[in-house]
Amino acid sequence: MGLNTVDHNHPSSTFMANFLRQCGGCAVIDGGLATELERHGADLNDPLWSAKCLINSPHLIRRVHLDYLEAGANVIISASYQATLQGFEAKGLSIKEGETLLEKSVKIACEARDIFYERATKGSLDISDDGVTPKGRPVLVAASVGSYGAYLADGSEYSGNYGDNIGLQTLKDFHRRRVQVLAGSGADLIAFETIPNKLEAQAYAELLKEESIKIPAWFSFSSKDGTNVVSGDPIEDCALIADSCEQVIGVGINCTPPRFIQGLIQSIRSVTNKPILIYPNSGETYDAHRKEWVPSTGVADVDFVSYVGKWREAGASLIGGCCRTTPNTIRAISKTLSSNS
Numbered sequence: 001m002g003l004n005t006v007d008h009n010h011p012s013s014t015f016m017a018n019f020l021r022q023c024g025g026c027a028v029i030d031g032g033l034a035t036e037l038e039r040h041g042a043d044l045n046d047p048l049w050s051a052k053c054l055i056n057s058p059h060l061i062r063r064v065h066l067d068y069l070e071a072g073a074n075v076i077i078s079a080s081y082q083a084t085l086q087g088f089e090a091k092g093l094s095i096k097e098g099e100t101l102l103e104k105s106v107k108i109a110c111e112a113r114d115i116f117y118e119r120a121t122k123g124s125l126d127i128s129d130d131g132v133t134p135k136g137r138p139v140l141v142a143a144s145v146g147s148y149g150a151y152l153a154d155g156s157e158y159s160g161n162y163g164d165n166i167g168l169q170t171l172k173d174f175h176r177r178r179v180q181v182l183a184g185s186g187a188d189l190i191a192f193e194t195i196p197n198k199l200e201a202q203a204y205a206e207l208l209k210e211e212s213i214k215i216p217a218w219f220s221f222s223s224k225d226g227t228n229v230v231s232g233d234p235i236e237d238c239a240l241i242a243d244s245c246e247q248v249i250g251v252g253i254n255c256t257p258p259r260f261i262q263g264l265i266q267s268i269r270s271v272t273n274k275p276i277l278i279y280p281n282s283g284e285t286y287d288a289h290r291k292e293w294v295p296s297t298g299v300a301d302v303d304f305v306s307y308v309g310k311w312r313e314a315g316a317s318l319i320g321g322c323c324r325t326t327p328n329t330i331r332a333i334s335k336t337l338s339s340n341s
């Protein structure tokens with residue numbers, strides 16, 4: 001395992017290498033999806049959180065994806081973070097209806113990409129003056145998979161503590177059908193996001209193999225201290241699981257305060273040569289009970305962007321934002337990257 005086991009000839013490695021080359025070396029990931037849905041008036045105080053909009057307001061999801069594309073994103077992440085068959089079932093939906101909603105999350109993102117390209121072709125997008133050139137920009141649609149803790153809807157993706165009753169097999173069975181459906185939905189890759197512990201990473205890696213998932217994936221962990229993922233498992237142990245899984249084309253960190261990112265990139269790089277992705281949150285804290293962010297500790301866009309050069313130097317090659325970041329954050333990241341390339 002580790003640095004010497006990466007197969008640079010595996011189709012997954014080629015996929016990412018080609019994509020990054022087309023992006024000029026570093027790709028831009030979108031920003032907070034739920035954050036923007038709320039800003040546009042969606043009420044996410046619900047066990048389904050942002051996935052509620054798949055039922056009530058798909059037009060809003062499409063609009064937010066488009067805003068991120070117009071801000072310079074090369075990767076847009078679907079609204080399936082908290083969309084689970086079990087969560088939909090609890091709302092009285094059938095398995096079939098749940099599967100359709102999962103597929104719909106990816107369809108909406110693909111539609112946004114089509115609209116974006118169409119506007120670019122017709123020349124109705126006039127945003128190239130700030131370095132965000134739409135024509136010919138590569139765009140991938142990533143199907144989000146949030147953790148078991150996200151489904152619990154109690155903020156336990158920020159503790160990674162599922163108790164002794166939740167083991168590897170339970171996690172694999174929980175995620176299995178969702179991963180199968182998203183893998184066949186037309187997405188370019190699966191984004192396993194905000195992974196809180198080593199056990200869930202192991203479950204994802206085994207699922208990808210057992211189900212012979214044909215599209216690539218990235219593993220993205222969350223940290224509260226810059227050394228470990230939120231459960232306390234060392235980031236290196238988690239990154240090694242990603243490193244040893246052939247379908248995994250990138251490993252990184254999301255929904256984590258910006259101040260921890262540089263050290264985490266260095267730790268990840270010490271155990272893997274796979275591309276590193278990072279999309280931090282604003283540094284604010286989530287109150288899972290009220291389903292609200294506690295504002296005082298956030299990092300302004302200008303400060304967020306001041307980190308970008310350091311993250312790039314440390315080895316990140318996909319950079320974006322997570323909760324409480326906006327199209328303005330992504331526009332600023334995009335500008336910074338294109339002016340440094």
Ligand SMILES: C[S+](C)CC[C@H](N)C(=O)O
Nearest residue numbers: 049150153154155286288
């Ligand atoms: C990444 S957290 C902000 C997502 C929301 C959480 N799972 C909840 O339901 O409260």
Ligand SMILES: N[C@@H](CCS)C(=O)O
Nearest residue numbers: 032033034081194255
């Ligand atoms: N893709 C999700 C991540 C939440 S941590 C979102 O942006 O809402």
Ligand SMILES: [Zn+2]
Nearest residue numbers: 255281322323
């Ligand atoms: Zn987040």
